[in-house]
Amino acid sequence: MRMLINAPETVVADALRGMAAAHPELNVDVENRVIVRRDAPVAGQVGLVSGGGSGHEPLHGGFVGPGMLSAACPGEVFTSPVPDQMLRAATAVDGGAGVLFIVKNYTGDVLNFDMAAELAEDEGIRLAKVLVNDDVAVIDSLFTAGRRGTGATLFVEKIAGAAAEAGAPLDRVEAIARQVNENSRSFGVALSSVTTPAKGTPTFDLPSGELELGIGIHGEPGRERRSTMTSREIADFAVDAVLEDRPPTGPVLVLVNGMGATPLLELYGFNAEVQRVLTQRGVTVARTLVGNYVTSLDMAGCSVTICQADEELLRWWDAPVQTPGLRWGR
Amino acid sequence: MRMLINAPETVVADALRGMAAAHPELNVDVENRVIVRRDAPVAGQVGLVSGGGSGHEPLHGGFVGPGMLSAACPGEVFTSPVPDQMLRAATAVDGGAGVLFIVKNYTGDVLNFDMAAELAEDEGIRLAKVLVNDDVAVIDSLFTAGRRGTGATLFVEKIAGAAAEAGAPLDRVEAIARQVNENSRSFGVALSSVTTPAKGTPTFDLPSGELELGIGIHGEPGRERRSTMTSREIADFAVDAVLEDRPPTGPVLVLVNGMGATPLLELYGFNAEVQRVLTQRGVTVARTLVGNYVTSLDMAGCSVTICQADEELLRWWDAPVQTPGLRWGR
Known part of the structure; x- marks a missing residue:
């Protein structure tokens, strides 16, 4: 602990x-x-x-x-x-x-x-x-x-x-x-388990180097376990899972989200791969947000959320916001 | 890894x-x-x-x-x-x-x-x-x-x-x-080691439950090791180390900073203890910022920085800023 x-x-x-x-x-x-x-x-x-x-x-x-x-x-x-x-x-x-x-x-x-x-x-x-x-x-x-x-x-x-x-x-x-x-559609990946204060030990067992593809934000099981994957391979898997479920027909908002313990340096590198896959699949990205926003305590990992956004939704997205966690505009 | x-x-x-x-x-x-x-x-x-x-x-x-x-x-x-x-x-x-x-x-x-x-x-x-x-x-x-x-x-x-x-x-x-x-004065605490991509294993050895008091942002050794301390005890130690070095004679800015892998939930709880110590020591807090800003990859832990700020410095602090990591005002 x-x-x-x-x-x-x-x-x-x-x-x-x-x-x-x-x-x-x-x-x-x-x-x-x-x-x-x-x-x-x-x-x-x-x-x-x-x-x-x-x-x-x-x-x-x-x-x-x-x-x-x-x-x-x-x-x-x-x-x-x-x-x-x-x-x-x-x-x-x-x-x-x-x-x-x-x-x-x-x-x-x-x-x-x-x-x-x-x-x-x-x-x-x-x-x-x-x-x-x-x-x-x-x-x-x-x-x-x-x-x-x-x-x-x-x-x-x-x-x-x-x-x-x-x-x-x-x-x-x-x-x-x-x-x-x-x-909107999302897909998450865990690179480590998560430890709640009450339990004090990891919620599930994830051997070092393995990944859980499709993790939930409370450590709920996903689709499958894999041994070490590169950022590139994870982006391919996660973005394709999202796009297959709902192929966008217009520009999208992208959230590249950290689960809590993954460094921002790695999240930005992952974003580069997410953007590459989206470009390859012909998806136009209107806005991208990278950071730890929807987290799972001390879990290492990430998720991708894609939201198709027309001009009205983009206008609301760009509108000023003044909160501790998200803040822009006046 | x-x-x-x-x-x-x-x-x-x-x-x-x-x-x-x-x-x-x-x-x-x-x-x-x-x-x-x-x-x-x-x-x-x-x-x-x-x-x-x-x-x-x-x-x-x-x-x-x-x-x-x-x-x-x-x-x-x-x-x-x-x-x-x-x-x-x-x-x-x-x-x-x-x-x-x-x-x-x-x-x-x-x-x-x-x-x-x-x-x-x-x-x-x-x-x-x-x-x-x-x-x-x-x-x-x-x-x-x-x-x-x-x-x-x-x-x-x-x-x-x-x-x-x-x-x-x-x-x-x-x-x-x-x-x-x-x-300004700072003091940092590690609850885990840090792993660089090049090395792939922890930079130093910190048994689970132990803390390194006075850690550097590259995992450099601090003052001493302790076994488990509460948030309250860590705040007492870190804030007093800062105040003893330079006792403030006026209002201060406070940064309660995460090292990267410590959940925001815990950082806010730690901030409550930091504010308690400052109040007990008679220090007036003008502004507080809580979050992961000066990090050390995947290290768990925190640091406290206190900066005595007169009216001019506070005015510059409050002035608008538009960056990916810090953003407020217009």
Whole structure:
């Protein structure tokens, strides 16, 4: 165990205290585990709420701020937050235009967001939900019926967040979020296992030098094991898996994402190979983002997410965003 | 070995190709290994050039852009760039107001930047140099006579970069850079060793659960080994080492930096403890930055950098910056 923690049971609360100290522009409720943009609720603006287990940072708490999420609810590590958190978040961000829940497709998250949606509606909040399920690696998995939600979550939160910031009504923000998810596909690769604070030893066994192709962001099994592959070979495999599932018919956004412990130097090198495959397959890349955004604690590895984006989606992607984890424009 | 690479000898070139693809706003010369902001040279504006061995990303290439570095020269992994790269960078960014070299204190970097400065002056470029040597852990080390340059490099590049962007003359930009370095102190802790692509096995041996207190960003030895410490204990040790060396007499900037493989969740938790110690010691924190900024490939661990900042330095810190690794404002 090589963790920078006090104790497994205080990891999430400690992190929230540290976020509160570093980000006075956010309203971090440590006790109730809700992170809200400080100016919420914004009158007449659709509120965007997401959340999920901790351990994927900056997702979701690091994506709260103008132009992206209105609030996030962090659960325990790799464990869904509870409906009370989501209800509290919805109440905090509802400016009268309704609230959109962005839910990654894991059984616990789906159930809890469903329950919170009912509670919120009972309190008179107009509510819509979008499920993110972009991971093409496997159908059904540990914790998931259907496809897992992974890297596309960043695209959904950024693009729907920009539309909400611009004043789009709830049904439009929901439709955009749904479109982004439908246009997105991901594939992830692990070069190491992941160790949760509670367990203290690796979640699964991956001998040094081997890879798990199609890994989930909680270490869920993928499609197959291979012995050492080059960055070039991994890019061929991952990009083709994504393109075969949904061949793009127009320009795409690309996320080359690190799982947490893979150096940025390697991620940029991997991006060079991803771009090579896309060019070879005739895909036009409109924008590329490289970095550790949808992580799995200390896992080494990467994922590729590709989202077909028309001019409107690109405009929302380019729109200003001011969050701890993603920030550009004014 | 769990690396996402093609081959050790192509790691840096591959990464530069990937940076070029992801960042059309930069001018990435892969062959000559120089990263330059696209609008360089900016007439009448002091050019800021830094560089060093690769493996510390986003430092330095990820800090090129308006408001920070004008250019960066990446060497091989943990190896100084050569004078030709630095001369090329200086020539590319000299807008007639001169060029400042920002040099981390490692013997190879110092020698090569010295040589490049002479070459640049021979070509009629007005040149100044600032040495960064903020690491209080040890005096003299592997690769270093005197103190190592670590986290303060980010503060120097950001703050001097803002002054240069605002049109400050060379002697003023140099004085500000020097002041930031003099006001800054750092201390780093390793929770794991680091593996370079060329070697393929850990640079030093650190049994699981043990820590190296006072680690360098290339895995150079620190002050001592300890068995497992909590985040709270590490914060006490690191912050006190920094404060004892230079007790602040005014508000400070804080960088809670990850070495590369430590999850953001843990870094934020560590920040909570850093802020607690600072409060207990009566230090006023003006701004805090948390994340992986001055890294050591796949090393797990963290460092704390504290920089006393008066109103002018804070104003430069808050000024807009537009780089891949650090970005805020317009």
